[in-house]
Amino acid sequence: MDKIGQLTQLFARLDSGESADRLRQEAGHFLDTVSPKDLALAEQFMMQGGADLRDLRSRCFAHVSLLGDQAAKLRARLPYSHIVRTILAEHEMMLCFLAELEELNHEIQQMAYCSGASIEIRKLNHIVSHIVNAGDHRFREDEVIFPELERHGYYGPPEIIKIEQLGLDACKRELAELANAAGKKIDFSKFKIRFDSAVKYLVPSMRQQIFTEDNILYPIAVEVITDRGVWERLKGMCDQIGYCGFDGKY
Numbered sequence: 001m002d003k004i005g006q007l008t009q010l011f012a013r014l015d016s017g018e019s020a021d022r023l024r025q026e027a028g029h030f031l032d033t034v035s036p037k038d039l040a041l042a043e044q045f046m047m048q049g050g051a052d053l054r055d056l057r058s059r060c061f062a063h064v065s066l067l068g069d070q071a072a073k074l075r076a077r078l079p080y081s082h083i084v085r086t087i088l089a090e091h092e093m094m095l096c097f098l099a100e101l102e103e104l105n106h107e108i109q110q111m112a113y114c115s116g117a118s119i120e121i122r123k124l125n126h127i128v129s130h131i132v133n134a135g136d137h138r139f140r141e142d143e144v145i146f147p148e149l150e151r152h153g154y155y156g157p158p159e160i161i162k163i164e165q166l167g168l169d170a171c172k173r174e175l176a177e178l179a180n181a182a183g184k185k186i187d188f189s190k191f192k193i194r195f196d197s198a199v200k201y202l203v204p205s206m207r208q209q210i211f212t213e214d215n216i217l218y219p220i221a222v223e224v225i226t227d228r229g230v231w232e233r234l235k236g237m238c239d240q241i242g243y244c245g246f247d248g249k250y
Contacts, residue, residue, distance in 0.1 A: 007034060007042040010066065015059050024066060036070050036219040037154070039063060044156035064215045071214035074222060083235040084218050086243065087145075090137050091210045093130075098203045101127050105199040109192055114182065121182045128179040131202075132172045136242040138165070141213070144237045145221060152224045158217070164209050171202045 010023055010031075024031060043051075043063065064070070071088065078085045104123055108114070114121055146158040175198050182191055225231060 003034070003038055004042050004045055006030065007038055008045055011042060011046065011059070011063050014062055014066070020062060020065055031066055034067060035223060036064075036067065036216045037223050039067060040154050040156050040216060040220055043160075044154075047156055047159075064212065067215070070216070070219045071211075074214070074219050078222065083231065083238050084222060086238075087137070087140070087218065088214060090134070090243070091214060094134065094137075095207065095210060097127050097130050098206055101131070101199055102203050105196060109196060111188075111192075113188055121179075124182060125179045128172075128175050131206075132176045140238045140241050144234055144241070145217075148225060148230070148234060149217065149221055154220055154224070161209060161212065161217070164205065168202065168205055168209070171198050171205070174198045175202065 010027055014020060014023055075085070075088060100123070104120060104127065108120055108124075111120065142162075146161070149155075149158060174194065178186070178191060178195050178198065182195075225234075
């Protein structure tokens, strides 16, 4: 059996409920030979066999966990000037904002009242503005990096990300609306319910998306796009689009 077939069988066993630790122990030597590129091809093979994209999305984190921390390996091999380094750094900042949003939700849920001038609402507007307005980051991925991956035959992970993004975009719009209405146009108890629901959807979903990109998409991109001239072209396109302007001020 070829590597992709063997990996597909491991995923099927993992999806059926077998322990990831047990599978890693059993197939450790084989998994040492597996790259994110192989994982993407295995998931594409599963898609061709009729696997639902949404099911694959929900299992992607578990699949990647079999391979260990690919993002750390990727950072170690990239020069600081590489465009993927910039993208990974933006992901780190987004994860910080998500952690702050999660913590802020916990604080707001304990409150009985707030006004638009409350420090919590000022923090909310700051965090949401960065999460919602990171459009340059998303545009660079959708219009520059993902199409290049697809030209190299890797369409599965980008398709999964695009499906995820539909729900995330709707949730970001909800958060932007809530941040604008907080302390002004909405009953605080209703605000808390909607805010709690939005945060509990957005935070784990965005973390999973970033994990997938850091551990599958970008390691694949660096592995398969070997022409330095292509990376220079991609960086030039990204420079024209722009980068996320994160700051630390409330």
